[in-house]
Amino acid sequence: MRIRYLPLLVVGLFALFLGSCGRTAKLGKDPVEKVIAAMTLEEKAYFVTGTGMQISGRDNQKEVRDPGSPGVGRTQMLVPGAAGTTYAIARLGIPAMVMADGPAGLRISPTRENDKAFYYCTAFPVSTLLASTWDPELANKVGQAMGNEVLEYGVDVLLGPAMNIHRNPLCGRNFEYYSEDPLIAGKIAASVINGVESQGVGTSIKHFAANNTETNRNALDTLVSERALREIYLEGFRIAVEDAQPWTVMSSYNLINGVPASENHDLLTKVLRDDWGFRGFVMTDWFGGKDAPAQVVAGNDLLMPGTITQANAILKAVREKRLDEVQLDRNIKRVLNVLVQTPRFKGHKPSNKPDLKSHAEVARLAAAEGMVLLKNSHSVLPLGPGKKLATFGNASYDTITGGTGSGDVNEGYNVSLVQGLINAGYSVDEGLRRLYGGYLQKAKEQRPQAQEFMPQTPIAEMSISPAQVAMLAEAMDVALITIGRRSGEFFDRKVDGDFNLAAKETDLIKVVTNAFRARGKSAIVVLNIGGVIETESWRKVPDAILLAWQAGQEGGNAIADVISGKVNPSGKLASTFPIRYEHVPSSRNFPGVVVAAGNGSSTPELTDGLSAFFNPKPSRITYEEGIYVGYRYYETFGIKPAYEFGYGLSYTSFEYGKLSLNSQTFSGEITATLNVKNAGKTAGKEIVELYLSSPSLKLDKPALELRAFAKTHLLNPGESQTLSFVLKPRQLASFDPANSAWIAEAGKYEVKAGASSKDIRQSASFMLENDLMVKKESSALHPNTMINELKRVSAK
Numbered sequence: 001m002r003i004r005y006l007p008l009l010v011v012g013l014f015a016l017f018l019g020s021c022g023r024t025a026k027l028g029k030d031p032v033e034k035v036i037a038a039m040t041l042e043e044k045a046y047f048v049t050g051t052g053m054q055i056s057g058r059d060n061q062k063e064v065r066d067p068g069s070p071g072v073g074r075t076q077m078l079v080p081g082a083a084g085t086t087y088a089i090a091r092l093g094i095p096a097m098v099m100a101d102g103p104a105g106l107r108i109s110p111t112r113e114n115d116k117a118f119y120y121c122t123a124f125p126v127s128t129l130l131a132s133t134w135d136p137e138l139a140n141k142v143g144q145a146m147g148n149e150v151l152e153y154g155v156d157v158l159l160g161p162a163m164n165i166h167r168n169p170l171c172g173r174n175f176e177y178y179s180e181d182p183l184i185a186g187k188i189a190a191s192v193i194n195g196v197e198s199q200g201v202g203t204s205i206k207h208f209a210a211n212n213t214e215t216n217r218n219a220l221d222t223l224v225s226e227r228a229l230r231e232i233y234l235e236g237f238r239i240a241v242e243d244a245q246p247w248t249v250m251s252s253y254n255l256i257n258g259v260p261a262s263e264n265h266d267l268l269t270k271v272l273r274d275d276w277g278f279r280g281f282v283m284t285d286w287f288g289g290k291d292a293p294a295q296v297v298a299g300n301d302l303l304m305p306g307t308i309t310q311a312n313a314i315l316k317a318v319r320e321k322r323l324d325e326v327q328l329d330r331n332i333k334r335v336l337n338v339l340v341q342t343p344r345f346k347g348h349k350p351s352n353k354p355d356l357k358s359h360a361e362v363a364r365l366a367a368a369e370g371m372v373l374l375k376n377s378h379s380v381l382p383l384g385p386g387k388k389l390a391t392f393g394n395a396s397y398d399t400i401t402g403g404t405g406s407g408d409v410n411e412g413y414n415v416s417l418v419q420g421l422i423n424a425g426y427s428v429d430e431g432l433r434r435l436y437g438g439y440l441q442k443a444k445e446q447r448p449q450a451q452e453f454m455p456q457t458p459i460a461e462m463s464i465s466p467a468q469v470a471m472l473a474e475a476m477d478v479a480l481i482t483i484g485r486r487s488g489e490f491f492d493r494k495v496d497g498d499f500n501l502a503a504k505e506t507d508l509i510k511v512v513t514n515a516f517r518a519r520g521k522s523a524i525v526v527l528n529i530g531g532v533i534e535t536e537s538w539r540k541v542p543d544a545i546l547l548a549w550q551a552g553q554e555g556g557n558a559i560a561d562v563i564s565g566k567v568n569p570s571g572k573l574a575s576t577f578p579i580r581y582e583h584v585p586s587s588r589n590f591p592g593v594v595v596a597a598g599n600g601s602s603t604p605e606l607t608d609g610l611s612a613f614f615n616p617k618p619s620r621i622t623y624e625e626g627i628y629v630g631y632r633y634y635e636t637f638g639i640k641p642a643y644e645f646g647y648g649l650s651y652t653s654f655e656y657g658k659l660s661l662n663s664q665t666f667s668g669e670i671t672a673t674l675n676v677k678n679a680g681k682t683a684g685k686e687i688v689e690l691y692l693s694s695p696s697l698k699l700d701k702p703a704l705e706l707r708a709f710a711k712t713h714l715l716n717p718g719e720s721q722t723l724s725f726v727l728k729p730r731q732l733a734s735f736d737p738a739n740s741a742w743i744a745e746a747g748k749y750e751v752k753a754g755a756s757s758k759d760i761r762q763s764a765s766f767m768l769e770n771d772l773m774v775k776k777e778s779s780a781l782h783p784n785t786m787i788n789e790l791k792r793v794s795a796k
Contacts, residue, residue, distance in 0.1 A: 045315045079100065097345075104123060126552070132547075135711050143193065143196040146195070161193065166212075166575045170493040172489065174487070180574070221595075229256070232627055234271065241278050269298065280338055314328065364557050373649040388427045399555050405490065417559050482527075485528070569651065577642045589621055589622055592620055593619060644759075659751065670727050676688060747768060
C-alpha cells in the first residue's frame with residue numbers, strides 16, 4: 001500500500017519544488033539582492049522616483065502598474081498631509097514608506113475627510129531656541145517626543161532636522177537651523193536624531209549642503225572654497241552622521257561650485273559615504289535637480305516626490321547604456337535596507353493617539369531652557385507674584401510659535417504671552433487686551449488669504465497714543481512690549497522693517513519705557529523672533545530684554561516661567577547679534593546675483609516666492625568670507641557685536657575655578673577640567689564654552705574656535721560642579737586643501753574656558769611637538785568653476 005502511494009508523493013514534492021523555484025521574491029523573506037533582481041526595469045525606475053504628492057500644474061503623474069502602489073495623491077490615504085511616499089510594489093512585499101515634515105514637529109493635516117477626530121501635533125520650539133539651550137540631553141528628549149508622534153501617526157521618516165549654518169541673518173529659514181557654529185549644529189542635531197530614531201522611525205538631515213539662502217535657491221550656484229566647505233558648511237553634517245547615523249540625508253537644491261548638490265558625486269559619495277561612513281540613503285529635496293540619471297550616478301538614491309519624466313529619463317539612460325543598471329540597483333538596495341526598518345514594513349499599527357500632554361510638557365521645558373536673557377538692569381527680572389502688567393505689541397496677544405512653510409506645525413493650541421502671564425497668576429490690563437484683540441481680528445479679516453506654505457502679510461503694530469500709555473503707566477506695575485517676527489520657506493528676510501525694527505516698533509518701545517520709568521516703574525522687551533535682529537539702536541532704552549525666540553505652542557507659559565523666576569534663564573546665543581547688518585561678513589553678497597545668459601554679466605534682479613521657485617533664474621553667490629563666519633569673523637578682526645556668540649545672562653552668578661590640563665604636551669588626547677560654582681543667591685545652570693586658539697604658521701586661523709561645551713545641572717547657591725572636556729586630534733586640526741587632509745600644526749595651543757566668546761574666564765596652554773596629520777580625506781569639492789578668486793575678508 002505504501003508503494004502504491006509513493007509515486008504520488010514524489011510528484012507532489014516535485015511540484016512543490018517547482019513552485020518554490022518560481023515564487024516571487026518577498027522583501028523580508030528573501031535577500032534584498034533577490035528582491036531587486038525580481039524587479040522589472042520599469043519598477044526600478046519608479047522605485048527610485050518617489051510618489052504620493054499632488055502639486056497643481058507639476059509633472060508628478062506616473063502610471064501605476066501595481067494596484068498596491070500609492071500613486072499621486074495616495075499619500076492622503078496613508079497619512080493626510082504627509083509630504084510624500086516611496087513607490088510600493090505589493091507583489092514583492094514592498095510597502096510605501098511615508099515621509100513628512102519637519103524640524104519643529106511633525107507636519108501632517110489635523111483633519112481627515114469624513115472623520116470628526118483631530119490629528120494635532122506638538123509644535124516644539126524652533127531650532128534657534130533649541131540650540132540656545134546648549135543641552136544635548138534636553139534635545140534628545142525633544143527628539144523622543146517628536147519621534148513618538150511620527151510613529152503613532154503612521155509616518156516612517158521625519159524630514160528633519162535641518163542644520164544649515166547661519167551664514168547670514170536674513171536667510172528665511174534660519175529658524176529651522178541651529179547656529180553659526182558647526183559644533184553646536186552637529187551635536188544638537190545628533191541628539192535630536194538619536195531621540196527621534198529611538199522610537200523606531202527615521203530622520204532626514206537637510207539641506208546637504210551650503211543651502212544658506214532661500215532666494216532662487218534651486219538655481220543658485222554657491223561658490224565656496226573647499227576649506228570653508230569642510231570646516232564650516234559640512235562639519236555639522238559630519239558630526240551628525242558619525243554620532244547618530246540618520247536613516248537618510250536630503251540633498252539641497254543649490255549648486256556647489258557649478259554642480260547641483262543632488263548630482264554631485266564628490267559630495268554624496270566621496271565625502272558622505274567614503275569619508276564619513278554614511279550607511280543610509282540620500283533623497284532629493286522636493287523637485288530638486290534636473291538630470292535624473294546624473295543623480296542616480298552621483299549617489300542620490302531617491303528622487304522626491306518623483307515624476308514620470310524622471311522615471312522615463314532613467315529608463316532611457318539604462319536602455320541606451322548611458323546608465324549602468326548596477327548603479328540603479330545599488331541605489332535601490334540602500335533604500336530597501338532602510339525601508340525594512342520602518343514601522344510600516346514591520347506591521348506597526350499607528351494608534352493616532354500620541355501622548356500630546358506629556359509632549360507639551362517637554363516643549364515647555366525646552367522653550368524655557370533656551371530663552372536668552374539679554375539685559376536685566378537693576379535685576380528687574382524676575383517679577384514678583386501678583387504684579388499688574390500692561391502688555392503691548394501684537395505678538396503679546398498673537399504669539400508666534402514658529403516659522404512658515406515645511407517647518408510649520410499644525411498644533412492644537414497656542415498659549416499666547418498674555419495667556420501665559422494670566423496662567424502664572426499675573427494681572428493684565430483687560431482694556432488693553434480688548435483693544436489689541438479687536439485690532440488684530442479686523443486686520444486679519446482685511447488681509448488677503450495666504451497660500452499654503454506662504455507667510456501671511458505681517459500686521460503693522462497698533463498705534464497707541466501717549467495719553468493711553470500714560471494712563472496705563474499710572475495704573476499698572478510693569479510694562480511688557482513684545483516684538484514679533486515670522487519668516488519661512490521661499491523668502492529671505494529684508495533689512496528694513498524686519499532685521500531692523502520698524503519705526504512704529506521703536507517708537508512703541510521708547511514711549512512705553514519713558515512713561516513707565518517716569519513713574520519709577522520698569523519696561524521689559526520680549527523678542528518673539530526666529531532669527532537675529534538689530535538691537536543696538538534701541539537696547540539701551542528698556543530695563544530688560546528677554547529673547548524668547550519662537551517657543552512653540554507652550555511659548556506663553558514658558559515665557560511666564562522665566563519672567564516669574566520659576567525657571568532661571570540659562571540659554572546662550574548660538575549666533576552673534578551684530579551692531580548693524582553691514583557688519584555681517586556676508587552682507588555684501590547676500591542673497592546673490594542673477595547670471596545673465598551669454599556674456600557672464602550679472603544683475604541684482606533676483607526674485608523670490610513660489611513662482612520663482614518653479615521658474616528660477618540662474619544665479620550665483622560667492623562665499624568670499626571663507627571660514628570667517630559669525631564669531632570667527634568678529635573675534636578675529638575685532639568687530640564688536642551687540643551681543644556676542646555664547647552670551648546670556650542669569651538671575652544668579654557663577655565663579656570659574658582654575659582650568660587644569662592633565663598634560664602640558666599633547667599625545668593622543670588631552671583632558672581639561674574646571675570647577676563651576678554658583679556664587680549667587682538663586683539656583684541656576686551655567687554653560688561653559690571651551691575655545692581653542694591654534695598655531696597659524698601654514699594655514700590662517702580664527703582667533704578662537706569653539707571645541708567643546710557643557711551645561712551644569714541645576715546648582716543651588718554655593719554648590720559646585722566639576723566639568724571635564726576631552727580634546728582629541730580632530731579638535732586641534734584644520735583642513736588643508738593642498739593635502740586633502742585635516743592637519744594639526746605644531747606649536748602652542750591656548751585652551752580658553754568662557755561664558756561667551758568674549759567673556760573668557762580661565763585659560764591654559766599645551767604644546768604639540770610635531771605637525772599631526774589627523775585624517776586624509778577624499779580629493780573632492782575643488783572650486784573649479786569660480787568666477788572670481790575666493791578671498792578672505794580683510795579687516796577693512
